[in-house]
Amino acid sequence: MKGQDILVLMAVVAHPEVKWTFPDLAHALKLSASECPAASQPLSDAGLIDPTDRTPKAAAVEECLIHGLKYVFPCRPGALVPGVPTAHSAEPLSKTIMSSPEDAYVWPHPRGSIQGFAIEPLYRSAPAAALSDPELHKLLALIDAIRVGRARERSKAA
Secondary structure, three states: OOOHHHHHHHHHHHOOOOOOOOHHHHHHHHOOOOOHHHHHHHHHOOEEEOOOOEEEEHHHHHHHHHHHHHHHHHOOOOOEEEEEHHHOOOHHHHHOOOOOOOOEEEOOOOOOEEEEEEEEOOOOOOHHHHOHHHHHHHHHHHHHHHHHHHHHHHHHHH
């Protein structure tokens, strides 16, 4: 499984009411036209989405994200950079977990709103897609809290 596969999955989860076409999904996620259909197959093979209508299978998605993601897509905070808030520095966790600004995590991005320690996004287009979709941003931030957070952040994100 690749990072863009999880990005596609999170878009589908963030907007279950939308009947996505591959071109619409690619545009929303800043992916190439071929990346969305390519992501659909491994998600279906893993039992995370229904192969016919691409709807997410909630229990499988939850299990994969909570128990597998930190092993498949581990990350370590990097240098202090400007970027888009993620993990406990972004909503919804930023409202419940009090931390100092010096402990912020960000995806490096020129349009970022804060300084923080760099977290490698699941896929290079994730920050730009998140900036244009608040619901997707929240889900990706929760995923990063599971990937990089301490026990408290991981528990709240789950």
